[in-house]
Structures are given as structure tokens and as C-alpha cells.
Amino acid sequence: MANPTLIDLVLWVISGWLVIGFLGILTLHKFTFVARVLFPLGGVGGLILALLALRSLNSGVDENRTLPIGLPQLIFHLRLDALSSFFLLVLGVVIFGVSIFSAGYFRNSAGTAPGLLALEFHFFIASMALVLISDDAYVFMVAWESMAMSSYFLVTANHKMPKIRAAGFLYLLVAHIGAIALLLSFGVLQANSGDYTFSNMRIQSLSPFWASVAFVLAVFGFGAKAGILPLHIWLPEAHPAAPSPVSALMSGIMLKIAVYGMLRVSFDLLHIHLWWWGVLLLVLGLGTALFGVIFAAVQSDMKRLLAYSSIENIGLLFSAMGLALLFYSYGMNTIAALALTACLYHVAAHAVFKSLLFLVTGSVLHATGERNLGRLGGLIRFMPWVAWLAFIGVLASSGLPPFSGFVSEWLLLQSFLFTPSLPQPILNMFIPVATASIALTAALAGYAMVKFFGVVFLGQPREEKLNHAQDAGLFEKIGMVWLAVVTLLLGLLPNLTIDLMEPVMRVLVGQGLAGESKSHGWWLLTPISIERASYSPVYFLIGIATAIAFTFILVRILYHARLRRSAPWAGGHAWTNSRMQDTAEGYGQPIRQVFEPFFSMKRQLPKPDDLEPKYEVIVSDKFWEGLYMPVVRLTEFLSALVGRLQRGRISIYLLYSFITLIFLLLLVPGVKI
């Protein structure tokens, strides 16, 4: 091809990943080759993909391509438009960091052979990219389920532990049920035309009832993948089970793919939009966000903590989407664009900082072999690189200015402030509550993140072995630095990022924000108007930096006091040791107390005469007992009932046949008894 189009190049990258995967199979046990060559190569693929997506966003590409595979009446339809390009950009950026990190992360001793791991890994990222460019239901579902399957194998990479297998099973089960729901949703969308391309679905006009059915099924399907309440149950199990780079990909990208699907279906494929859809998403999202963050704050396993934090962020994304849908259904497209910008911004921001944080846990895990917060601490002294990079991620995740998480939160709150203009009075009543829970979530996220960073990296090591922890290797550092730099850029340059979203907004709601948002210069973010609201992270940073620098210099010039080092003062207590620091459980105690009704708790308190006093709190999810266990029990009951059909007695079996025959004969038209 003389002049390959962008979508062709994207396809080449995807095929490149598949080739890398198969090379992995060929070099099953050649660890050095797989780690030092294949993984970085895949990372470069991610970078290329990001550049292609950037190009596509800048030039406003909308390209179609069909591949002669798939079902005969339904060959693979692929399409690269602004929405897919944006998600591809995020995907590529994150994959570059994660792949480079993986090159240094995976060890030869893990349960699965390195080559197989490479296959699963690259299959996973290739299928995620394929989901993003698919333009018919079949290829979408194929890529979607391949994504679930390959990530399942990655989650169970260390399959010798029964707990990991259980987590993997739960994950795949929820993913599969969700996928069936999606399938049914597409079944509604194609409106019995037998044509499963998205372009056909766009022109179908469904009745409000059927459109709602499709929408609700899509919410169920995508929500199961994203971890929306009450389908989140797999997420805190699977993330800790998976190797850290995989958790990073799952949390950073895979959950976003579900968001992509939700956007695609609700804004692009469905032609009508009912206001209550928005409310549904909003309520689900808010509930999920609050739930996630409350649970994040009480976890004592660092990866679980981050997993719950991902649930929270997904909740925020869904509520932003719901808000956008709400505005859009009333034709308020500008404000819908504002809410959607918040959503997409958070997609990008969360993808990057959460992958960064998961990679950090990987490095910590390698250095210490511990995931339990109760046995970590003080690592900033032994692993300064990891700690400071983690710090950037933590600040972004807490939604603090001038970091990336704050921009999206800011945009989201801005869009919430427009809700009084909605024509539905009942919605207006609901908005303060919604806003309040967003604010509460944001504040609690800070709480959880302080816990994460403080307990892992600060204080004194809680175990002796931590004193020998090594900082991350070169590949790991490069991967994390890349993600940290992107996080910083996302925080500081919101207008550039919003510029990139402009074509996406045009696809989804018909108009974007870019015209207004940078009308006062690239450095000042004014999404609606300068009088309405403005935010400039660069000024912000300069302001703080100037203040700090001034203070520092002045203090140095004016005062000449020295700095001395000594043992910690600790209020004068002479015998302090590392066990006297707050534990992770202790840190979560206020949350447990305030939000007690959310949890089901089991406490083991020491008695006065215990020789080895032990204190333990097990906090578990009420959804298990309240929702999942009854379902499991019902299923078991039904299966016992069905099992009674087969009692081994041939006479009974014959009786079944006999009754069936008689029954069917009674059904014959024209037979009267």
C-alpha cells in the first residue's frame, strides 16, 4: 500500500502485538528474550498507537475498513473515529509505560512460562485495541470476550493458589454474564434487521420501550465489566490476584473500555435519550463512587485498596456520563459536552495515575514480598524512586490541584452547578445530594490515598526485612517515570487535552468546549466563560512555587539557625518502636465507625488474660451476604430440585416420556378431550 491510512496502521500495530504474542509461544522458556525484547517491543507498539491516535484526533479522521473474516454475512467492520482515537490514545500511552515496566517486572520463577505470559499479555492489549475500533456487534463481542478471556489467564498466572483461582473464576463469570447481557442489548439495537453493523444500528428507530431495554442491558453489561454496584464484586478479588502490570492494565484501561462501550451505545448508537437514563447512571455512579471509596479507606491490602479506589473512580465516570446524558436528553448540548469532558478527562487521568499506582505496588511487592499494609512502612528511605513516583500518583488520585485528578473533578463539579437549569423540578432537588456525595467521595479519596502512601512509604518499617528492600530496576523506573510525567502533564495542561477531545465531543453531542475553554489563553481553563469559572494549574503551580521559593530564600537569608538530627521526640516517650504506629486497620477505624452500616464486620478482640493478644478486624462486603449468597443458594436449591428429576429409576423415566407424550398430544390443535 503506497499510502496506508491511519486505521491500517492501527491494525498493523494490533497484528504486531499478536505476532509478538506468538513469538512468545515459540520462545516459551527463553526468559531474557521475552522480557528484554518482546515486552519493550510491545511497549513501542503502544507508543506508535498513541501517536497514530494523536494524529487521528488532530486531523479529524473517520475511516472505515472491513476485514474478510467474521461471519459470512457479517465480516469484520472496523472504524476509527474520534471517540475510538481518544481511547486508543489513552491505551497506547498506558501500554507503553506498563510494557516497559513489565520488561523488568516479570520473573522467571512465576507459575506461568514467560513466553505464555507474553502471549496472554499481548493478546489482551490487542483485543482491547480491537474493541475500540470495532464497528459491528460481532467483532465488538469477539474482541470483548477475548479481552475477558486473556485477562482471566493473566489474573490466574499464579494459578497454584486456590484463592487466585477463585478470584479468576469469579471474574470470568461476572464478565461472561455481562457479555451475554451486552449481546442481548445488541440484539435489541439491530431491531431484527439482521444487520449487526453499528452504522445500521444508528439508523434504526426503536420505540422508547425497546430503546430503554437496550440501554438497561448495556448498563448491566458494561457495568459488570466496569465494576458498577452491585456487580463490582469481582474487582477487589481479581486485582490483587493478578500480577501488578496486569492489574495496572485492567484498572487503567480495561475498565475504561467499558466506559467507552457505554458512551458508544448511549450517545452514538441510540438515537433517543430519555432523561431517566441519565438519572439511572447518575445514581448508580454516585452509589458506586461512595461505596468504593469507603471500602478503599478500610482495606489493609494495598492492591485491594487500589481496586476499591478504581471502583470509586468508575463511579465518578458513570455519574459524569449520567449527567451528560441528562443534559443531552434535554437538548442542553453545551453543558452535556462539559460533563462529558469531565468524564473523558477523568478517563485519561485515572488510566494513567491508577496504572502508575498499581505498578508501584508491583515494585513494592517485588522488593518486600508483602501486600499487607500491616507489614509495610518506611519504604521511602529504601525505595526513594518508587516512593516519589507513587507520591505523584497519590496526589493525582486524591484530586488535588494542580494534579490531573483535580481537573476532572473540577469539571464535573462545574457541570453539576448547571443542573438547576434543568426543566425537571424533581431533578433539581436531587442535585444537591448528588453534588454532596461527589464532594464527600473526593474528600474520602484523599483519606484513602493518605493511608496508602503513609502506611506503605512513610513511618518506620513494620518488619525487619523491609530494611533490605531494593529500589526498582531500570525498566521498572522508566515505565513508572513515563506514567508519572504524563500524569503531571495532564494536570498542568488541561486545555491541550480538552483540545484533543474536541472532535470526540462533536461525535457524541454535536459540539465541544474548545472554542470557549481556551479563549483566554492556553494556560487558563474557562470551560464556559471567564466569569463563570476559571482554573489555571500553571498559574497555580507558579503561585505556590513562588511562595515556597520566596519563603525558602527569605528564611535562609534572614535566619541562620542550624538543623540538627536526633532521635524522634515523640512527646518525650523514650521507648517507641515501629509497632506503636497506627496500623492500616487503625487508620481505617474512623471510617469504620462513621460508615458502620455499610460494612459487615467481624472483630477479634484480645482478652485481658491473653498471653498473645491479637486484634483483628475483618471487614467484608454486605453485598456478598445480602445479594450474592442468596443467589448462589437459590441456584443450588434449583439444581437440587432439577437433580431430583434423575433418581435412577427407569419406571420414573418412562413415566416422564409418557406424560410428555400425553401432554403434547393434548396440545395438538383440533384435539378435544
Place this chain on the structure above:
Amino acid sequence: MILRQIFLQSIVSGASLLLAPLLMGWVSQLRAWLQNRKGPGILQPYRALHKLFNKDSVMADTASPLFRFAPYLVFGCMVLASAIVPTFSTELPLAKAADAIALVGIFALARIFISLAAMDIGTAFGTLGARREMFVGFLAEPALLMIFFTSSLIAHSTSLITIVHSLTGSSFAIYPSLVFAAFAFILIFLAENARVPVDNPSTHLELTMIHEALILEYSGRHLALLEWAASLKLFAYSSVGIALFLPWGINEAGSDISFLYAIPLFIFKLFSIGILLALIETFSAKMRIFRVPEFLATAFLLAVIGMLTYILLGA
């Protein structure tokens, strides 16, 4: 034009930097008087700062760079915060960089840094303080945000300057929603500035302390910066209160003449807030730490009700 803006901004920031300890001193002096004590004098905070800056700083040998950096950052945050809150003038070029939401963000940033710094040494008090500080924060922060939102709804803007503009606007109007917000604000004000009944700045009792536990390991210039930052915070909060609930008489852009009455009026308002604070602190008792969530939840709910009231009544 730009020069004028930089000049004005420096004046305002400088004024807040200098005025902040004075407010602190004023409040403690008032408290002393109300409690029939003689009091250290209104200028005591300046003397204390001077003393601390000149002392050697003793730092735990386990402290990481984070610990050393935190006081500067907290101080910087507070300087920035007081630079973007309209005090006696709305002509603040930096205010464009951060609106009300970002202001809450600044406070949160400072809070997180100081909490992490407290955890850094790894003493029992430090972690205890950090936990309590974050605990107060996660309830106070959204409440503050809600208070801002109530006024944002009225002004159709989150920019603090626009809010002040529209509240002082052409016609005088009473906003019942702001009454709720004001009550909520007072509660948050007390909690955030480590005041009785939430915290007592003048005690080191381990059962109750929050703010003091955080800065227990600091000494010398670092402690001075933190103390100064605390007074700046008090000052910023007071300014916020004035801007939202008592904005009348503020200097608007373009009328230099109004500075003549705006500045004295602002100082008067500030001192009145000091009186109010001293009264509250004198007449209430310190709460148990477990009661704090109820206290803050009340503030949070009041703020939400404020927003609801606005939507119901349109005012």
C-alpha cells in the same frame, strides 16, 4: 495594567501575610480577657514566630525529605489561598487561576502534606494526629464545598470574584439559603482551624489533640512556618466568611477611591469575626473526638439544606 495588577496582588498578599498573626493574637488576647486572664498581648504571635525562626531546628533522624519540605509547601498553599480570596479588593489577578473549588483543593493539599509529614517519622502521636486530621478533613472539606456551591448557585459562578460581585450587586437582596450556609460555615470554620469545641490549640493532651499532634516533631523554623501557615489559614477562612456573608463595602475593580473605606471596613469585619470566635471558644467546651463526626455532619447537612433552599425558593 499588568504592573498595576502585580502591584495590587502583592499589596493584598503582603497585607494578609502581615495581618494573619495579628488576627491570631487578637483572638487569643480576647479569649484571655473573656476568661479573666491578662493575656500575652496582641502581638505575641509575631514574637513567637521571631523566636522560632531563630532557634535551631531539631529533626528526627528518620525523617525523609518529605518531612522537611512539608512546612514550606503548607505555608505556600496558605499564601496562595489568602492571595485568591477577596479581602478588601476584588481586583485580584491570581484569583483567575483558582476558583472556589480550587480553593478547597488548596486547603486539602496542605492538609494532605501535613498529615503525611506527621506520619513520616513513625511515632504514635504523628500517625494519630494524621488520622484525626484526615478524619476531620473528609467531613469538613465537602461541607465547605457545599457552602461555596450555595453561593455559586446564586452567582452562577464558582469564581470568588464573581460571587462577591453578584452578592454586592446592584440591589440588596436577602438570601435565606445563605443563612444556612453561614451557620454551616461557622461550624466548619471552627473545625478547620483547630478551635474549641473540635480541637484546642492550647493543649497537648493526647486524648484530644489534633493539630498539635501533627506538628509535634517540628521545631525551629519549620514550626514557625507551620504556625504562621495556621494563622494564614485562619485569616483566609475569615476572609472567605467575609466575602460570602458580609461582602458589602468591598473595593470593586476600577474605583480606586473605594480603597479608602474598603480597607478599614475589612479590618473592622475581621476584628468582629475575631470577637465572635473568642466568644464561641469561651462559651463552649471541647467535644470528645467521637462526637466530632456528628458536629461536622451537621455542618455538611446544613450546607446541603442551604443548596436545597436555594433551589426551592430560588434565592
Place this chain on the structure above:
Amino acid sequence: MNPLVLVFAAPLLGSLVLAVMGHKPHGRNVNVAFSFGTLLAALFLTIKIVAEGPLFAFNSQFFIDSLNIFLVTLTAFIGFTTSVFSRPYMRIEEDRGKMTHSRMRLYFSMYQLFSFCMLLALTTNNMGILWVAMEAATLTTVLLVSVYRTPASLEAAWKYFILCGVGIAQALMGTILLYMASQKVIAPGLNPLLWTNLNASKSILNPTIMSLAFVFLLVGYGTKVGLAPLHNWLPDAHAEGPTPISAVLSGLLLNVALYAVIRCKILTDGALNNNFAGNLMIGFGLLSVLVGAFSLLRQRDIKRMFSYSSIEHMGIMTFAFGMGGPIANFAGLLHMTVHALSKSAVFFAVGHAAQKAKSQMMDDIRGLIKVSPTVGWGLMMGTLAILGMPPFGIFASEFLILTSAMHQLPWSAPILLLGLAVAFGAIFSRVQPMVFGETNVKPLPHSPALLPVFLHLGLALMLGLYIPNYLNQWFLQAVAIIGG
């Protein structure tokens, strides 16, 4: 020479030869050779059909069109791969003393005869001969199921015989009624039992007799399809017979029975002009999906579990054909093909796994991936294929079935969703610890025949991503024949 003769001659001759020398060491290879011969003959026939269109043979007693030609090819192909799988499998069974010489002869001879019966049932045009062939297929498999002569296998075979015998008797009643209906209206001189003749005049067949006939035929052949609640023989027969037989039972016999039902449905639809037949099939299909799925949960024997999965899948196909319409029928045919391939592949892998563990109890099978990665991955991949994970072909057909069900019969969608979800959870939760995890079992003395497993899975994979044009054309023509 008519290639059809070869298609019949190869297995018949094989049956006779193997009855004499099946116990010899190279009897296994002879079995493979005859199966291969059948496959070649079937391919030859296929090429002829592709080139020349539908074919009548032997005084119109045999008729091959697009609906059965792909089943003929499939049957010959799976017959061949199963014979390849039988080689090491039966050798190990013989080494372990489960098979004597006479049993080996019986096994191989009946294996070939069984192939013959199925090919006969598929190609015949005469509804009577169809019945005879189906009954004969039952008889041969009864002997195959009981070949170990253990109490359990005898019990299974007895139940199989009685239940299917009674079932098939109902089908004879149906055939008689069919004959009665056609006798009245068909032009003199035409054989009233030939399907082509019936099909030509189906619109003038008496609707009442036809609906009665269809009920009998559905109960009869439906018993062989394994539709709930007529399915009770199926798990026993699958679990107690030799694994190659489980593979061909699930992969082929059930398909052939369903094929018979479809042929009857075409006639009934033509006579009735309503969806009576389809509705019955929808009901049976959904019931089978539910019964199959919920039964899966309680299984401890691995072959039993996968046989319930066959019930579930036959339910899905029956549902699809019952629903009708071009997409659902296409999907049903595709599902028949891919399910046969995947399920037999699963049984191959299961066979090796159970032989390694010397037990069919799932609790005894652990850590396959460690003992033999290929068997482990074969079982894992086969399971995922059976569970409808893309890009395996079952996903493609389930995709089409579910999406069209959502519009044609929305109320059935939750039932299917429930069934598929329960089946997924049940099977996967059992297979996962078998494939993964730790074990201390030693590898087998003879290298397992895994070529069939991966060949089948490869084909199933291919059909999920790419359906060759000629196959597509067959399917489309078959869909046109089924109509509905």
C-alpha cells in the same frame, strides 16, 4: 460409480473385517484406515454434490442436498478423528485389563457399524428407512456403551435401550401417521414415504394428522436428541461407555437425531401454516437449556457433566430451529457443526485426563497443566469453546441465536441468559481446578493422541472467525430448505 456406495461400503466392510480381526494389535490402525476411507468417500461425495447439485440415488431412496451433505462430511470427519483418538485410548484400556479380545472386536466392529447407521440415516430419503437406521444406531451404541460389562455400564446400557427403544417406537407411530397422511393425497405411483415427495406436496397434507404425527416424531427422535424431560438416558450412557463413544454420541448421534426432527418439522410447517412445530421445539429447547444447566451444578463425574452440557446445547439448537427465520436457522446449523467439533474435542481431552487420573471423578483430577500441558490446555480451550467464548465458533452461533431471540421472543432471552450463565459458572468452576493447581500424578505410558483435539478446536476457532464460502453456501441453501 456412485460415491454413495463407497460411503456405505467402507464402514460396512470395516465392520465385517474388524469383527474378525479387531483384537489384533493393528486392529486399531485398520479401524483408522476404514474411517479414513469413509471420510475420503464422503469428501468425494461432497465434491460431487458441490459440483452437480442435489443428488438422488437408488430409485430415489437416497437423497442428498445441502441440509445433509455437511452433516455427512461432519460425521465422516468426526468418525475419523475419533478413530484416531481411539488408538492410544483403547490401547491403554486394554493394557489396564478393561478390554478383552472379544470386546475389542465388538468395539471396533460396532464402531464402524454405528458410522454406517448414521450415514444411512442422514442420506436416506425414505422416512421409514430413517427410522430403521435410527433404531439400528441405537442398537449398535447400546452394545458400545455396555462394552466394559461393568454393573454401571450395563445399567446405563439397559436404560439407554429401554428409554430410546420406547422413544423410537413413538417415532414409528409418527411415521405411520405420516404415511397415512401422505397416502391420501399423494399422486399415485409416487412413494408416499419419500421425503422429497412429501415435501413437494406438503401443503396439502392433512394438518391434524400432521400435527399428531409431529408430536409422535418429536417425542421419538427428541428422546435421542436428549431433550428434557426425555433426556435421562443421556448422562448415564455418556458417562459409562468408553470415552470415544461419548464423543461420537454427543458429537454425532444427537445431531443426526436433531436432523431427523428438522426434516419432520419442514413437512409439518408446510402442512400447518402455523408455528405449532416450532413452538413445541422452543418449549423443549428452553426446558432442556434450563434442566441441562441446573443439572451441571451438582455433577462430580466429568463425563456426566459434559453430557449435561450436551443436553443444554441441544436445547439451544432446538430452540433456534424452533424459532426459525433465516438467521436462527443459520445459527442452528452452525451450532450443530461447531458443537459437534468442540464437544468431541472436550471428550478427547477428558478421556486422556481421566485415564491419567484413573478416575472420572473431578475431585481426583488435578493440575493437568503440570502433568501434560497439552491435555490441560486442550481441556481448558475446549471448555472455553463449549462455554461460548469467542473467537470459537459456538460464540458465533450463540451470538446470532441470542440476538435474534431478543427480537423474536424477548421473553425467552432471560431464560437463555440464566441457562448460559449457570452453565458457565458450573462447568468453569469445575474445570479450572482440574486444569490448574498442583498434582503428583505421573504421565501416561503412551503419548496421548492430541491431534484430534487441536484439529477440532482449530476448526471450531476457524468457524468463529471465518466461514469458507462453500460452507456458507451450504448453510444458506439448507436454511432455504428449512424455511420457517
Place this chain on the structure above:
Amino acid sequence: MTELSIQLINLFASILLLLAFAMLAQRRVINLVHIYAMQGLTVVSATSIVAFVTHQEHLYYSAVMTLALKVFLIPLVLHRLIKRLDIRWDVETLINIPSMMLVGIVLVIFSFNLSLPISKLSTSVTPGTLGIALACVLLSFMMMITRSKALPQVIGFLSMENALVFAATSATYGMPMVVELGIALDVLVGVFILGVFMFQIREQFESLDISHLENLKEE
């Protein structure tokens, strides 16, 4: 077709039904075999009459085949089985005989009703026979359900097959020869296989009581 032959066929149909009831009520295994042979004879007679009346040559072959198979060969085999296996009595049916008869009557009414619309449309001279054949099928079915020994079950199965052949001859004047041959062959092979099985079952379980065949089931 003459009036007489119609009446004869109807008579044989009634005899068949009577025998079906007799089988339902009979407890002695040896008598079951006798009844089975009588059923065969009835079918043979009916077939011959139809053959005679319609002048269909292949029906004569069919009659001869049935005679050989169902009147002589299979009863003989069954006799020897009974002797070798030493089974005389089917001790207990699962439902007592009077209630079984009652259910049987309901079944007869049901099948008559079922075949009524067909009989009305039928051009055949013996419209009632289909209903009777159907009733016989259902009665044999019920017998299989209620018997607890293997051999009576098999006899039930065979008598069901008899009823089907009767239906074929009386309602349609016989299936094509190929089909009839195939059916006969299947039945013959089936009986032999069952015979072999019964020996093996007795060897393994030391009884022919099918209640021993209840080990394969769901827990």
C-alpha cells in the same frame, strides 16, 4: 372391501385391545409370553385379511414374517430365557392392578378421542382401528412403567411394537416392504441384545429386578 372383512378387522382390533388389558392384569411371566404370542397371531390374522382384501402381495410376506417372528421365534426365545433365568412371577407391580385398569380405561377413551378427527377424515374403511392401536401403544407403555422386572418390561416393549405394526397394516394397509423388513430386523436384533443383557444383568446383580438398576442417579 367386503362388509365381512371390515367386521373381522374390527374384531381383531378389539381382541388386540383385550389382550393388552390382559397383559396389564397378568402377573405370571409365562402367561405374558403366551399373551404376546396371541397378540402376534391377531396381528398376523389382521394382516392376512388386509392382504387378501387389498390384494397387496407384500402384506402376505409381512404376515408370514410376523408369524415366524412374533408367534414362534420370539416367544420361544422368551420361554427359554424364562427357563434359564428361572423367573415365573412378577412379584409386585408398582401400582395395583385395579387402579391400573382404571387408568387404562381413561387411556383408551383418550386415544379414541384423539383419533376421532382423523377417523372422520379417513378414507380408510376401518377408521376405528387407529384409535385402538394407539390405545394399545399407550397401554403397553403403561405396562412398561409399572413392571418391576426386566422381562415383563421387555414384553411390554415388544407388545407396543405389535400394536404399531397393527396400526401400520390396518390404517395404512402396510408400510413399504423395505421398511417392514427393517423394522423386523431391528426387533429381532433388539430381542437378542436384550436377551444377552438379561443374562449379564443377572450375573452382575444376581437378580433381574430392575430396582437394582438405580445406581446411576443424581445425589
